[in-house]
Amino acid sequence: MEIRELPLPAAEMKPKYTDESQLGFGRIFTDRMLLVEWKAGQGWVDGRIQKYGPFSMDPAALVLHYAQEIFEGLKAYKWADGSIVLFRPEMNARRFNHSAERLCMPTIPEEDFVAGIEQLVRLEKEWIPSAEGTSLYIRPAMIAVEPVIGVKPSDHYYFYVILSPVGAYYSQGFKPTKIMVEDKYVRATPGGTGEAKTGGNYANSLKAGLEAKKKGFDQVLWLDGVERRYIEEVGAMNMFFAYGDTIVTAPLEGTILNGITRDSVLTLAKKLGLKIEERRIDVNDLFKDIRDGKITEAFGSGTAAVVTPVGLLGYRGETATVADGGVGKITQTLYDTLTGIQTGKIPDTFGWIRKV
Numbered sequence: 001m002e003i004r005e006l007p008l009p010a011a012e013m014k015p016k017y018t019d020e021s022q023l024g025f026g027r028i029f030t031d032r033m034l035l036v037e038w039k040a041g042q043g044w045v046d047g048r049i050q051k052y053g054p055f056s057m058d059p060a061a062l063v064l065h066y067a068q069e070i071f072e073g074l075k076a077y078k079w080a081d082g083s084i085v086l087f088r089p090e091m092n093a094r095r096f097n098h099s100a101e102r103l104c105m106p107t108i109p110e111e112d113f114v115a116g117i118e119q120l121v122r123l124e125k126e127w128i129p130s131a132e133g134t135s136l137y138i139r140p141a142m143i144a145v146e147p148v149i150g151v152k153p154s155d156h157y158y159f160y161v162i163l164s165p166v167g168a169y170y171s172q173g174f175k176p177t178k179i180m181v182e183d184k185y186v187r188a189t190p191g192g193t194g195e196a197k198t199g200g201n202y203a204n205s206l207k208a209g210l211e212a213k214k215k216g217f218d219q220v221l222w223l224d225g226v227e228r229r230y231i232e233e234v235g236a237m238n239m240f241f242a243y244g245d246t247i248v249t250a251p252l253e254g255t256i257l258n259g260i261t262r263d264s265v266l267t268l269a270k271k272l273g274l275k276i277e278e279r280r281i282d283v284n285d286l287f288k289d290i291r292d293g294k295i296t297e298a299f300g301s302g303t304a305a306v307v308t309p310v311g312l313l314g315y316r317g318e319t320a321t322v323a324d325g326g327v328g329k330i331t332q333t334l335y336d337t338l339t340g341i342q343t344g345k346i347p348d349t350f351g352w353i354r355k356v
C-alpha cells in the first residue's frame, strides 16, 4: 500500500510542548495524521499522510448513528541512544483485524498497518518525548463514513492514525488505584462485542465509571454479564491478582479484551518463575481472599495504564485493602521489567521491540 506524504509547510506546524513532565494523556496531537480510505469495489485507496485536522463527514455517516468504529492503542518510545521503537505493533494489527471482522469492516494487511504507522512516526519523530514515563501514544482507528440512514455495513471507511505525546494515563502516576466492582451495569455478554476494541464498549462504560467516581473510586472492575459473579476486566486494563507467587487473571473467553500488555505480563511473570493461572475468579472468593491475606497484590495492565497497582477494591458498599494498600514487589518488578524493555534499558529477549 503506497502512502503519499503531502507537503506541510513549516509555518503550518504547531509549537511543540516544552515540559515533558506536563504532557498528561491524549490532549496534545502532532502535526500530521495518516488517512487511507476503503471503498466497496476498490479496496484501500488514496493513502496519504496529511496535516492533522478535522475530517469532513456527512451528518448521516453511519459511524455517527450506529457506531461502526474500531480502534487500537500502542506506543512509540525514544531511547537514550536516539533509536525509535514500537512495542509489539504486529499484535495491534492482528487485533485490529479481529475487531474489524466482528464489526463487518474491511481488514487491512498487517504489514500495511505497521508500515503506515512507521512512516508516520518517522515523520513525527521530533514529537516523541523521552523523559521517564513518557512515550508517543499511537491511535489507529477506522470509521464508517457512508451517508445512509439504514443499519448496514458501510461501503466507505476512513482508516486513520493520530499521535499524541503522553505521560501517565492515571494522573496520580504509579500509585495504587481504587477500583469498584460493578454490580449494577454490565460491559459485555457472551456473543457480544466485549473482545472487540470498538467505541460502543466504552460509551457503554461511562455511566458506571461516573457513578464509581462519585463514590471515590478511580475505575470500574466488570463482572461477567450472565451471572454477575466472575471478575472480567477494568475499563482500560486487564486485571491480575497475586496469591504469593501465583498470578491469577481472567481467561480469554470472548468478553474481555485480549490485552497485549496482558500477554506480555504473563510471559514476563513465567520468566520470573511465577506460576500463572488463567481462570474464573468468583468475586465473593476474591474479597474473602483479600481479607484473609491470601491475595498479596493486585494490579492492572494496559498500553495506556502500563502496569497499575490496585490498593483497594469496593463491592456492594464494602471495601477491602489489598495487603498494606501499597505497591507490591511483583507489581513493581513487572512494571520495571516491562518499561525497561520498552525503553531499551533491559535487553529484549522476546522479539517485542521493532525499531522504526
Ligand code: PLP
Pocket: 073, 233, 234, 235, 236, 237, 238, 257, 258, 259, 260, 261, 262, 301, 302, 303, 304
Ligand atoms: N481492556 C480494555 C477494555 C482496554 O481498553 C485495554 C486497553 O487497550 C486493555 C484491556 C489493555 O489492552 P492492551 O494491553 O492491549 O493495551
Ligand code: COI
Pocket: 072, 073, 074, 235, 236, 302, 303, 304, 305
Ligand atoms: C490503551 O490502553 O491503549 C487503550 O486503548 C485504553 C484507552 C481507553 C486509553
